[in-house]
Amino acid sequence: MQFKVSANFDYTVNNPSTIVLSHLVHHSKQKVLFENLELTPEIFNEEISIGPENNRLTRINMIEPGNVKISYQAQVQTAFSITDFSQIQDTSVSNINPEIFPYLYPSRYCQSDKLTRFAEHEFGSIENVFDKVAAITDWIYDHVEYLSGSTNVETSAYDTVTQQAGVCRDFAHLGIALCRVLTIPARYCAVYAYQLAPQDFHACFEAYLGDKWVMFDATRLAPLNGFVKIAMGRDASDTAVSNLFGEVEGNSIEVNCELLNGEFQPFYNDRNNLKGLVYDNYQLCTEPSGACSTG
């Protein structure tokens, strides 16, 4: 499938400042057909690459006070497969790829170390490891209310599990933390999301099952196959949309994601069948729908 995404930022700079943005589409496994970044006024900016997933950040150094507008458009081709995980084996730490290890550790917003008994009590006895993650996702959907403004940048999985209200970021953090307790590596994904209403940056998570990163979204606010990835990391601290250094204020952000091309069949998880969605390398996919296999 092909998507057209855009993001427009508006900042007021009061003093020399540095803005670091995470909104460029990710390069791994998805093909960037077109991309344009425009700053008004024209200020020096550079793309930098961060962390084990090579997330692409834009660093903008603003010497002069004033207003800055940042306008970004891209066209991206994605591909995915839908796989039957009913026979999946547990991920074994005994031979897991070392690169995956850090996704088992607790992190700022995913304090898996504090959720041990809860996770084991609720989900420990589920046999199939894909079903465990599906059950976690369902639990979050059933118990946590999606409520804009109910949380802030300090809210973590430990809060959300009890307070049971939050936004996409909180849903993802809780999913990740619960997976890690059960020795399932899990990572945070910042994405553009087709059919998300209202449009905004979105967050979901991937669990590492049978040597694949499988996509989950406990909010169910957008189909799993309509995501265009921006960044992956341990949690939102690795993938913040913006990090502002200096006296600079954000005025507005506009985000959009449209289907450019291809027939779109929304895919959501359903615990009645253990099928999961994996984002594939677009190069291996020849189906125009982007749906390469339905194993």
Next chain:
Amino acid sequence: MQFKVSANFDYTVNNPSTIVLSHLVHHSKQKVLFENLELTPEIFNEEISIGPENNRLTRINMIEPGNVKISYQAQVQTAFSITDFSQIQDTSVSNINPEIFPYLYPSRYCQSDKLTRFAEHEFGSIENVFDKVAAITDWIYDHVEYLSGSTNVETSAYDTVTQQAGVCRDFAHLGIALCRVLTIPARYCAVYAYQLAPQDFHACFEAYLGDKWVMFDATRLAPLNGFVKIAMGRDASDTAVSNLFGEVEGNSIEVNCELLNGEFQPFYNDRNNLKGLVYDNYQLCTEPSGACSTG
């Protein structure tokens, strides 16, 4: 300088388990002259390398229940320089190396996002950036009581800043968190520490000042120039001595670090002069004492 370090672990395994240990000396900038790892009984183990700092872990897969002893010895040559930081410029995010960025983010045990006002109020007006870190280190030493058993694996910088008791790990976490608020990249170091009494694994932290990682230790329990590095990371979640998967219990750990060779002049920070210690690449150092420069 040359140090001889050793670590002996004793575990009881009840079911097939995986132990991941972080106790091998680090390879960067220090020279491993000799190294030996012995398991009793002889079980398969492998060395894996993790994260941006290439920390060396030992993964041990234990199929059979029973007792396992792990015995490690190494001889290591280290080198350091002591530099005058009185003219140091602030680290600027406008041109900082992208690899350094993640050390500005909040992490599991270093919730810099929750300590903003505290850190800015206490340390924000100090001019010299090295002096800021020295002041943070002094504040921790003055306010936090070193008290074995007062904290646990869930304790974080946010607890320690108020509860004011902890062990080396807590001292390091608080130092790191406060640095990050002030836009000073900081990372956790797990080390063997000469002259630490009683001997144990030790934790300290490095702050990134003028493109160098400068060593700090708010506990003052061991001299800064007697450390042999094991692992670096965002906090203790990246560098835990042991991660146990399965039914396995730790019985005992014995740690030791001795001076093998070289004259040792203990170095501690002192805010009256702004001299800091940087671990250099041993290859660039020809002084037998390991102290290459006292700029």
Next chain:
Amino acid sequence: MQFKVSANFDYTVNNPSTIVLSHLVHHSKQKVLFENLELTPEIFNEEISIGPENNRLTRINMIEPGNVKISYQAQVQTAFSITDFSQIQDTSVSNINPEIFPYLYPSRYCQSDKLTRFAEHEFGSIENVFDKVAAITDWIYDHVEYLSGSTNVETSAYDTVTQQAGVCRDFAHLGIALCRVLTIPARYCAVYAYQLAPQDFHACFEAYLGDKWVMFDATRLAPLNGFVKIAMGRDASDTAVSNLFGEVEGNSIEVNCELLNGEFQPFYNDRNNLKGLVYDNYQLCTEPSGACSTG
């Protein structure tokens, strides 16, 4: 029924200190047949009465350093009734006795304000208000592991609901907090407990249902009809066994509760029938068993 209870304390005083103990049996509704308090050496002490429930405290002022032993025995007659609550109406704040109001407020260890969504989601749809409390009690019993040493004096209901381990005090705090969310007044009870093994001070809670304080104990470690009350309050901060002011150390506490007289049929809650236990005024009870009615 008649119980014989005892408590022996041993303290070492290093400097002039004040010890305030809460171990005398409560006077309301139970009859103290015999009571003796002995201090070695003989130090001045006074009984003081605290708070809306007139809890009896012993205040001991120790001028001289040294060892102090406090030895207490009492014989107490209690009475209770077991009532069918299947037709109970909700407690209505519209006409509740003002004295009861504070038992609806959040308190130090029972932060009901932070558990709103959790409690309403889990228990809000249960119709009968007695059954709500029974369901809360069952949930705690099912989810929280009784684990000595897993918590400390700072642990609160907000921790326990997620971390799911604790001791009797933690079980009671969580029960109280969840009741208060649902507009059910609830209070903490410190008691001597017959058939508790090993013997120790025990904690349980009472919920205010249909103008009666009904006894609940989520630990199920001792029968509800074997309690001899010491103190009631909003939570453990109102009823701490000991408050020590000055340099004084506790060496040991020994507690005991025996049946002196009367046939004892252990009573526990069972959600299959909605029968609850209320401690009655002993004066109204003529049954030697202490069980006055089984309405």
Next chain:
Amino acid sequence: MQFKVSANFDYTVNNPSTIVLSHLVHHSKQKVLFENLELTPEIFNEEISIGPENNRLTRINMIEPGNVKISYQAQVQTAFSITDFSQIQDTSVSNINPEIFPYLYPSRYCQSDKLTRFAEHEFGSIENVFDKVAAITDWIYDHVEYLSGSTNVETSAYDTVTQQAGVCRDFAHLGIALCRVLTIPARYCAVYAYQLAPQDFHACFEAYLGDKWVMFDATRLAPLNGFVKIAMGRDASDTAVSNLFGEVEGNSIEVNCELLNGEFQPFYNDRNNLKGLVYDNYQLCTEPSGACSTG
């Protein structure tokens, strides 16, 4: 002095609900010259008295959905004395009035048990007990930023000591918690406050020094001698302006406090002289200014 106070509330009731308001002026030590409470429409309401301080609450039971306006005016005569505390002795728990004891305990928003080391380190070595409280008040004023909207109903002293932003309620909670660590009884006061701008309900705290409740306000937003007391308690959980049971929404609150009569000399604490303000019984005061003594 005589003050005229008023409070107007506007609620929308969707279902049968009970509103419990705490806005009537307190009766102890201050004289209510005139008082009027009007509800539109005219609904049944009753005054109830709560807790050891006999706080006056208004309970309003609303059967019918619709809009409710509550309008309150009162004229109150207060009296105070300003006393030199430079020779004050420490409050001794060895002979303190039992009624005072609960103001030493930790409470929902004043977790003194978690602030022990902090309070002792910062304030423990100050000799004079009045000066201790003055130092606490100054520390809060210097470190905590008054910032509307920065906190919410869950925010407690443990948060504020580190996060260092809040409103009057948070300033009071932190003051109370720190006093209690130092064995100084302290209680929360909800008041009308003359010269507070903008006008609103205000919160301050009293410390028990030498058998008197001495007024403190770490916000310094209004003079200590312009307060008209509404309620006292362990913290805001005892004195919430409104407790809403049922489906009812608050639309607006308007508060006012004016000087009716008497010359007003604003009084604030100043650590350079150890003079404190105590609200006296108006009956003992014959000075029209309400300032009875300046001992």
